[in-house]
Amino acid sequence: MSADAVRTVRAGRHTVEVHRPDKVLFPKGDGGAQEYTKGDLVDYHRAVAPFMLPHLRGRPLMLERHPDGVDGPRFMQKNTPEHYPDWVGRVEVGKEGGTVCHTVCDDSATLVLLADQAALTLHRWLSRVGRIDRPDRLVFDLDPAGDDFEAVREAARLLGELLDELKLPSAPMTTGSRGLHIVVPLNGHQDFDEVREFARDVAEVLAADRPDRLTTAVRKKDRGERLYLDIQRNAYAQTAVSPFTVRALPGAPVATPLSWDQLDDPALHARRWTIADAVDQARTQPWAGVMNRARALGPARRRLNALRG
Secondary structure, three states: OOOOOEEEEEEOOEEEEEEOOOOEEEOOOHHHOOOEEHHHHHHHHHHHHHHHHHHOOOOEEEEEEOOOOOOOOOEEEOEOOOOOOOOOEEEEEEEOOEEEEEEEOOOHHHHHHHHHOOEEEEEEOOOEOOEOOOOOEEEEEEEOOOOOHHHHHHHHHHHHHHHHHOOOOOEEEEOOOOOEEEEEEEOOOOOHHHHHHHHHHHHHHHHHHOOOOEEOOOOHHHOOOOEEEEOOOOOOOOOEEOOOOEOOOOOOEEOOEOOHHHHHOOOOOOOOOEOOOHHHHHHOOOOOOOOOOOEOOHHHHHHHHHHHO
């Protein structure tokens, strides 16, 4: 196919032109990493759309774009370009000194368009249009010092047990990089400051119980070899990688929801699923029912305070 080739894709009510579908975004690499093209990314976005869109709808996005593939330059796109079609969702949100018009992905056609734009990783806000200052997701990012997934697995279990004790539903997700995210659905009644303060206190309780293995230290030099319990994403205008989004790493690993039981799988690691098989995992619906059990933080805060004495 020529360098100026165009593939026309029908997605829902819209038709999207995919330019240079044979362009390699993920080159074949050492260690058996598979090669994937822009066309492969488009096909993945179309297949995963029914599972991914519920996690994207109504949320401002920051787009991580790699026009020349993962080996080329990267740039982070917040503002929606004027040349995007009128049917692409947009929301204007406040920032210091002005506003930003973020893209909102509400349908499969937008997912295809973003693949055409080589937007490999979709970073989503934890709040939605209409209640932009009230997050309905809380995210703990379990970030190991190295590539030690056993440390991540242990921290996830400890955090899950603590959240159970606080009577908060939670769900794990591979990041597609090194760690896990633990996601808690909220009812959107608290603002970002309250949510972040609660997340910090939960992390500090956990770290105090395992000070040799876990830390809440923001500076890397203060962490040593301990796993970092990162709660910094729980703030206005901060983002977290979306469930089922592709990471800009060799082999096209995917940030993939999993069930708590799957933590026991010895083959599990942060890059376990790629665009070749993440849809199969999605079809098992590992988070079935969890995101519909949104909670207020008031009762959990009282339980946490009681634990802290």
